[in-house]
Amino acid sequence: xxxxxxxxxxxxxxxxxxxxxxxxxxxxxxxxxxxxxxxxxxxxxxxxxxxxxxxxxxxxxxxxxxxxxxxxxxxxxxxxxxxxxxxxxxxxxxxxxxxxxxxxxxxxxxxxxxxxxxxxxxxxxxxxxxxxxxxxxxxxxxxxxxxxxxxxxxxxxxxxxxxxxxxxxxxxxxxxxxxxxxxxxxxxxxxxxxxxxxxxxxxxxxxxxxxxxxxxxxxxxxxxxxxxxxxxxxxxxxxxxxxxxxxxxxxxxxxxxxxxxxxxxxxxxxxxxxxxxxxxxxxxxxxxxxxxxxxxxxxxxxxxxxxxxxxxxxxxxxxxxxxxxxxxxxxxxxxxxxxxxxxxxxxxxxxxxxxxxxxxxxxxxxxxxxxxxxxxxxxxxxxxxxxxxxxxxxxxxxxxxxxxxxxxxxxxxxxxxxxxxxxxxxxxxxxxxxxxxxxxxxxxxxxxxxxxxxxxxxxxxxxxxxxxxxxxxxxxxxxxxxxxxxxxxxxxxxxxxxxxxxxxxxxx
Ligand code: GLC
Numbered sequence: 078x079x080x081x082x083x084x085x086x087x088x089x090x091x092x093x094x095x096x097x098x099x100x101x102x103x104x105x106x107x108x109x110x111x112x113x114x115x116x117x118x119x120x121x122x123x124x125x126x127x128x129x130x131x132x133x134x135x136x137x138x139x140x141x142x143x144x145x146x147x148x149x150x151x152x153x154x155x156x157x158x159x160x161x162x163x164x165x166x167x168x169x170x171x172x173x174x175x176x177x178x179x180x181x182x183x184x185x186x187x188x189x190x191x192x193x194x195x196x197x198x199x200x201x202x203x204x205x206x207x208x209x210x211x212x213x214x215x216x217x218x219x220x221x222x223x224x225x226x227x228x229x230x231x232x233x234x235x236x237x238x239x240x241x242x243x244x245x246x247x248x249x250x251x252x253x254x255x256x257x258x259x260x261x262x263x264x265x266x267x268x269x270x271x272x273x274x275x276x277x278x279x280x281x282x283x284x285x286x287x288x289x290x291x292x293x294x295x296x297x298x299x300x301x302x303x304x305x306x307x308x309x310x311x312x313x314x315x316x317x318x319x320x321x322x323x324x325x326x327x328x329x330x331x332x333x334x335x336x337x338x339x340x341x342x343x344x345x346x347x348x349x350x351x352x353x354x355x356x357x358x359x360x361x362x363x364x365x366x367x368x369x370x371x372x373x374x375x376x377x378x379x380x381x382x383x384x385x386x387x388x389x390x391x392x393x394x395x396x397x398x399x400x401x402x403x404x405x406x407x408x409x410x411x412x413x414x415x416x417x418x419x420x421x422x423x424x425x426x427x428x429x430x431x432x433x434x435x436x437x438x439x440x441x442x443x444x445x446x447x448x449x450x451x452x453x454x455x456x457x458x459x460x461x462x463x464x465x466x467x468x469x470x471x472x473x474x475x476x477x478x479x480x481x482x483x484x485x486x487x488x489x490x491x492x493x494x495x496x497x498x499x500x501x502x503x504x505x506x507x508x509x510x511x512x513x514x515x516x517x518x519x520x521x522x523x524x525x526x527x528x529x530x531x532x533x534x535x536x537x538x539x540x541x542x543x544x545x546x547x548x549x550x551x552x553x554x555x556x557x558x559x560x561x562x563x564x565x566x567x568x569x570x571x572x573x574x575x576x577x578x579x580x581x582x583x584x585x
Pocket of ligand 1: 137140141177233269270309370371
């Protein structure tokens with residue numbers, strides 16, 4: 078088993094706007110994050126991945142970057158970011174930031190220059206007329222006209238003009254940006270929309286030249302020692318996906334097949350086997366992801382009749398049995414954490430937060446909502462500010478002097494889900510995550526697994542360390558294999574493992 082930290086890391090995703098608000102203006106910030114670092118240390122994570130923290134008009138939650146070398150003033154300052162990196166490192170927590178190379182912001186210096194001077198447009202995709210009929214991923218056409226009559230390409234919102242990666246200046250710029258942050262001590266970057274950079278007449282998804290970009294980035298990262306590149310690569314074809322993880326490209330990529338997989342034993346096993354078969358031959362560690370800032374929270378998803386995730390918001394508002402979803406989310410968390418490779422925890426997952434599906438439409442901020450003409454509710458429901466303490470909103474989210482009304486409202490019912498309420502409750506989701514992450518550090522991480530034949534509806538495997546993980550997806554309780562029980566996602570019934578429950582056992 079490799080000792081390289083990232084191969085088996087537990088990585089906590091911080092959506093800064095909604096994590097903790099240190100100055101009481103209703104928006105999460107670096108001061109808030111720094112004040113909660115001990116919470117993350119106690120949770121037992123190895124690294125933090127932060128969504129974009131750069132100056133941004135926030136047309137897409139910060140994925141519209143106006144300046145790649147600074148910090149959004151609402152979040153803090155560059156000096157504060159540097160202090161945060163140091164403080165995290167002092168606690169043994171690594172820091173991963175988000176880099177957005179596919180597109181910029183209409184407020185970036187380069188785009189403003191391009192608007193002012195038609196001779197300075199080659200860093201983007203400008204044309205006298207739309208070159209194709211591509212639709213933006215958020216809905217509506219992917220081309221927008223500027224006042225002098227030309228059009229520019231944006232795969233996402235019109236405020237996010239796509240870079241032209243055929244221009245060497247763009248390559249140079251991103252290498253410089255990587256160095257800028259690596260010089261400041263960040264341990265890795267998560268690469269946004271990593272497969273979309275290169276465009277051709279026929280399309281933009283996963284074109285071969287994109288690999289040249291990452292080979293070069295890998296050389297840059299390697300100059301700094303152990304710094305990692307993580308790809309956001311949504312591709313249905315596992316062979317194509319694996320190409321991003323070749324030894325001279327990215328270190329890891331998010332496992333969206335696992336994230337999207339329904340709560341079904343055959344499907345889960347198929348996805349786990351496929352993931353291992355894809356990663357093992359190239360020596361890349363798999364990742365296990367249940368949630369992030371773009372998808373429905375697992376508690377809500379697993380409580381629905383259709384437990385798969387798919388983009389487009391089709392299932393939004395369909396009935397969800399949240400008690401069932403919560404139980405399954407606990408079982409899924411232990412399953413994910415026992416699998417070989419690294420695991421991601423999206424903020425609030427450790428509190429068992431459900432998706433907020435009843436936000437009033439006028440409060441929705443995600444461009445997906447407006448761009449889809451309201452047919453897709455967007456992703457605000459998984460981005461609600463965290464509940465930390467107390468009995469009523471804002472649940473300790475804001476700690477500064479302002480009035481602290483959070484930028485999206487929190488449900489009253491979250492009083493039971495605050496970190497404070499869960500800390501002293503031994504059966505809480507928070508304590509399940511804490512216990513599991515602690516055990517995982519000693520007994521799990523990277524390596525191999527061996528399936529145990531406990532029936533088609535029971536996922537059971539052992540790891541080299543001797544840990545056995547059993548998840549019961551059958552309708553009836555099942556006997557547990559021999560071993561000492563270390564942890565279970567719910568109470569056992571006379572020594573048997575109930576439906577939708579996971580147990581960890583050890584040989585000794
Ligand atoms: C990625 C991000 C998402 C963003 C999009 C455009 O998918 O995760 O939040 O909207 O890229 O940057």
